[in-house]
Amino acid sequence: MEYAIALLVLAAVVGAVLSIPLRRRGEEERRDETRLAELEAAKEAKYREIRDAELDHQMGKLSRDDWRAVDRDLRAEAIEILRQLDRLEGRTPDGGMDR
Amino acid sequence: MAGVGSACLAVALLTALYAVGASIYGARSGRREWVTSGRRAIYCVAALCVAAFAILEAAFLRSDFSYALVAEGSSTDTPTFYKVTAVWATQDGSLLLWATLLSLFASAVLFLTRRSLRDIAPYATAVLGTVAAFFLLLMVGWENPFDTLAVPPPEGAGLNPLLRHPAMMIHPPILYTGYVGFSVPFAFAIGALVARRTGADWIRATRRFALIAWTFLGTGIMLGALWSYTELGWGGYWAWDPVENASLMPWLVGTAFLHSIMVQEKRGMLKVWNASLICATFTLALLGTFLVRSGILESIHAFGASTIGVQFLVFIGLVIAGSAGLIISRLPLLRSEARLDSLLSREAFFLLNNLVLVGLCLVIMWGTFFPLISEAITGTEASVGPPWFNRIVTPLALVLVLLTGVGPVLAWRRVTPAALWRVLWVPVAALLLTLIALLALTDASDSPASLAMFCLVAFVIAVVGQELWRGTSARRTMTGESWPRALRRLTGRNRRRYGGYLVHAGIAVLFLGVAASSAFLDQRDVRISPGESFEVNGYEVTYREATAKLGGDSSGTGAPISFGAVLDVRKDGEHFVMRPLRNYYTSGDPSLGTISRFFEGEATSEVDVRWGLTRDFWMAVRPDIGSLDAQIREADEKFADSPGDVQALIVAALAERYRSDPPPAAFRAIASPLVVWIWIGGAIAVLGALIAAWPSPEARLRRVRSLYSARLGRELSRA
Amino acid sequence: MDPSRKRKLRLVVALTAAVLLATALIYTSFSASTEASKPSEIKPGQSYELTGKVVKGSIEHRGSDLRFRIRDRDGSHSVPVTYTGVVPDPFRDGREVIVSGELQNGTFVAERDSLVTKCPSKFTEDKKAS
Numbered sequence A: 001m002e003y004a005i006a007l008l009v010l011a012a013v014v015g016a017v018l019s020i021p022l023r024r025r026g027e028e029e030r031r032d033e034t035r036l037a038e039l040e041a042a043k044e045a046k047y048r049e050i051r052d053a054e055l056d057h058q059m060g061k062l063s064r065d066d067w068r069a070v071d072r073d074l075r076a077e078a079i080e081i082l083r084q085l086d087r088l089e090g091r092t093p094d095g096g097m098d099r
Numbered sequence B: 001m002a003g004v005g006s007a008c009l010a011v012a013l014l015t016a017l018y019a020v021g022a023s024i025y026g027a028r029s030g031r032r033e034w035v036t037s038g039r040r041a042i043y044c045v046a047a048l049c050v051a052a053f054a055i056l057e058a059a060f061l062r063s064d065f066s067y068a069l070v071a072e073g074s075s076t077d078t079p080t081f082y083k084v085t086a087v088w089a090t091q092d093g094s095l096l097l098w099a100t101l102l103s104l105f106a107s108a109v110l111f112l113t114r115r116s117l118r119d120i121a122p123y124a125t126a127v128l129g130t131v132a133a134f135f136l137l138l139m140v141g142w143e144n145p146f147d148t149l150a151v152p153p154p155e156g157a158g159l160n161p162l163l164r165h166p167a168m169m170i171h172p173p174i175l176y177t178g179y180v181g182f183s184v185p186f187a188f189a190i191g192a193l194v195a196r197r198t199g200a201d202w203i204r205a206t207r208r209f210a211l212i213a214w215t216f217l218g219t220g221i222m223l224g225a226l227w228s229y230t231e232l233g234w235g236g237y238w239a240w241d242p243v244e245n246a247s248l249m250p251w252l253v254g255t256a257f258l259h260s261i262m263v264q265e266k267r268g269m270l271k272v273w274n275a276s277l278i279c280a281t282f283t284l285a286l287l288g289t290f291l292v293r294s295g296i297l298e299s300i301h302a303f304g305a306s307t308i309g310v311q312f313l314v315f316i317g318l319v320i321a322g323s324a325g326l327i328i329s330r331l332p333l334l335r336s337e338a339r340l341d342s343l344l345s346r347e348a349f350f351l352l353n354n355l356v357l358v359g360l361c362l363v364i365m366w367g368t369f370f371p372l373i374s375e376a377i378t379g380t381e382a383s384v385g386p387p388w389f390n391r392i393v394t395p396l397a398l399v400l401v402l403l404t405g406v407g408p409v410l411a412w413r414r415v416t417p418a419a420l421w422r423v424l425w426v427p428v429a430a431l432l433l434t435l436i437a438l439l440a441l442t443d444a445s446d447s448p449a450s451l452a453m454f455c456l457v458a459f460v461i462a463v464v465g466q467e468l469w470r471g472t473s474a475r476r477t478m479t480g481e482s483w484p485r486a487l488r489r490l491t492g493r494n495r496r497r498y499g500g501y502l503v504h505a506g507i508a509v510l511f512l513g514v515a516a517s518s519a520f521l522d523q524r525d526v527r528i529s530p531g532e533s534f535e536v537n538g539y540e541v542t543y544r545e546a547t548a549k550l551g552g553d554s555s556g557t558g559a560p561i562s563f564g565a566v567l568d569v570r571k572d573g574e575h576f577v578m579r580p581l582r583n584y585y586t587s588g589d590p591s592l593g594t595i596s597r598f599f600e601g602e603a604t605s606e607v608d609v610r611w612g613l614t615r616d617f618w619m620a621v622r623p624d625i626g627s628l629d630a631q632i633r634e635a636d637e638k639f640a641d642s643p644g645d646v647q648a649l650i651v652a653a654l655a656e657r658y659r660s661d662p663p664p665a666a667f668r669a670i671a672s673p674l675v676v677w678i679w680i681g682g683a684i685a686v687l688g689a690l691i692a693a694w695p696s697p698e699a700r701l702r703r704v705r706s707l708y709s710a711r712l713g714r715e716l717s718r719a
Numbered sequence C: 001m002d003p004s005r006k007r008k009l010r011l012v013v014a015l016t017a018a019v020l021l022a023t024a025l026i027y028t029s030f031s032a033s034t035e036a037s038k039p040s041e042i043k044p045g046q047s048y049e050l051t052g053k054v055v056k057g058s059i060e061h062r063g064s065d066l067r068f069r070i071r072d073r074d075g076s077h078s079v080p081v082t083y084t085g086v087v088p089d090p091f092r093d094g095r096e097v098i099v100s101g102e103l104q105n106g107t108f109v110a111e112r113d114s115l116v117t118k119c120p121s122k123f124t125e126d127k128k129a130s
Helices: A002-023 A031-058 A064-089 B002-029 B032-062 B068-073 B080-089 B091-112 B121-141 B166-181 B183-194 B201-231 B242-267 B271-294 B309-329 B346-368 B370-378 B386-409 B417-441 B448-479 B483-493 B495-519 B596-600 B625-638 B644-660 B676-693 B697-702 B705-709 B712-718 C003-032 C122-129
Strands: B522-528 B533-536 B539-550 B561-571 B574-578 B581-584 B603-606 B608-610 B615-622 B665-673 C034-037 C047-054 C060-062 C065-071 C078-084 C096-104 C107-110
Touching (some): A002 B002, A031 B201, A031 B242, B002 B032, B032 B068, B032 B080, B032 B091, B068 B080, B080 B166, B091 B183, B091 B201, B121 B183, B121 B309, B166 B201, B166 B271, B183 B271, B201 B242, B201 B603, B201 B676, B242 B271, B242 B346, B271 B309, B271 B346, B346 B386, B346 C003, B386 B417, B386 B448, B417 B448, B448 B495, B495 B665, B495 B676, B522 B533, B533 B665, B539 B665, B561 B644, B561 B665, B574 B608, B581 B615, B603 B615, C078 C096
Antiparallel strands (some): B533 B539, B539 B561, B561 B574, B561 B581, B581 B603, B608 B615, B615 B665, C047 C065, C047 C096, C060 C065, C065 C078
């Protein structure tokens, strides 16, 4: 008896909680947002790589030439990510970046 | 309340299944509201599990023996601390703990990723919901922790005395948290594969969870070892027991995963490998839970035979088949974005470390399941003992520690041999100096493997020290900061890196303790009477007197009878007293005599350890209560129907008799060098892992939307 | 050497090494393993890992020796055992134990410190059975 009552009450409460989002009107899905978040994450990772390489170089783990090459590649990749971000956000590059 | 508990579990099961269905439907149809509802269903599962757990916990605290579980695993005379923890000493209770921790972890990660990873998260929700549903189904279908007894017994059986140890009681939840934690990266890996988003996003989102899980699992293993050392009365900390191995295997593969995901994050390589590793880690975590509970392998820790072995095997089989099929079907998407530039690079060494770690896991798995393998092949059940494990694992461990040192100094992509030598000569010099010093000053050459380990430990610590030094001086030249400030800023800005290095140093220190204590341990077993002495490792030990106490065990185990010994230990003018005990618990067996019952139940050693930075002195006693047998039998007959207080008097008289006229007692004394560094090293590693897992300032910034407009040059100049 | 051949060569070397290591592993495990046997199965002149239950009332201490009998898990055939060394905490009458050694003159002489006792099941199993 106790079991049956508890079962019904709990099921009702959970059902009510779970139906709240369903009753709300479906939010406009922004497809871009996912892509934006991904690019943001990629950008952060790329920045970290650039800083890591710089730290490695300063600590003598990466020769000057190696570091230059790695750093150039990484920066080029980072710039590409920034371009894509801008395109997505509908902005044009501001000064300082487009060398 | 038992009915409410059962209802919580039943509703939680339905809710978990709903979460699976709703999030998959939402993801397929693109209707976000269903995804949201599915995610909230996981929160509801967590709430229901917590409620069920609280109800059970309350029953244990009240000693409500109408619950079968409470009658089985607790008693009114069990100390309160152990009443709280007795919940997970039972099979049903530990399943509930698993489900509760899983749903809490799942809720946390789904809450944190609710606005990101929109493609992956719904499928991850479905995977987490499935795992939760499996554990809930086990409880609802077969092992309901809320089963009640029609006729509650007047007294419960009590908590197994062997488990009355602080380390043992927090060990299961911590270990389970580790197991459960790995389900999060597993779920997101599966989600990423299903959603065909095979970049490094899922790794970035769950890396921290994997690290936290790894830390908990490692801590759990350490606590288990500590329990073995101080409670089991044999003086060792690792016996290659199937249940110990079962917890070590996912930890090893998890370690490999934590390293190789960095390669995917940085270089876009090893995608198949990473997905396979996390699936393997999670499978091994399930296997670990299964091994403890199934009793298919002979183990001293397998607590009772299980009724849910088949269900576990089926689920593990489904997990393996499902993840393997999924990975194979997504192979074209999992191509590497880059090639290995050079064998002398960090990624190449990470790959090597992965091979060693996975190899170690395979070796341990082979040894653990050898009884089953040999039975299948030769028809007879045979097992391999610790010597086999030690022989195979020692060389692999040496290689691993070497890699622990070499890995951090390597740069990504490529290193020239000249550059490598520039960063390695100091650690190599440290290694050689250690070798010469040890050979000249100690007898470490008796054990070549230990000697090699000592040298490698010096190498690793030198590497970590040098890394900190170089990093700090590089920062100083750049910013002109003071030493402490530069060090703080450096480690603060690169928590993951320097936390990781600290873990490396901790693991090296841990291996120092293992190498020293396994090769240079001095142990003696003697059987002596009061007044007699023996000698071990230069310590002169004298058995001063016997002790017998009723209900007076100072470590709070609630043992009714403790027999023990007081020993004087002398070495080089140093003098200390040791008081090892042996606790006797009352047996519930009604066929025993009224007085025998007090002595014929469980007995556990409460060892006395004098901890020391250079050497532990460990002592256990085994009193010979056989000498009391005649008196006990006599008392059984005379006082067969006596009331409780008379029985107590008789037991007190017997105890006093033991104290005043003690027979010879058996002692085990161990002088174990540097063993304490195992625990210190473990603690350092945990600290390092916590530092690495702490959110970095940059990750916190990432959440701020204003960062969207930030520019590459500006941000780099801040570093 | 062109890169693709070099990669292939590397793969072959790695695979060979893996196969060799696996063979060594399997070989050592079979040669180092000891068979677990029941008291009714053992014969003199060979070392065994004996498993079974401790016969009730058979445990006696003789000096530093421990003597007891082990019987088949599901039978009554039993064999006397002499043992020295550390006795695990859960060792009791009726417990399941594993001990290594060999049969000499009808007595199973156990290796020092080889006794393993399975954890007591009283706290879970018996209750459910009763």
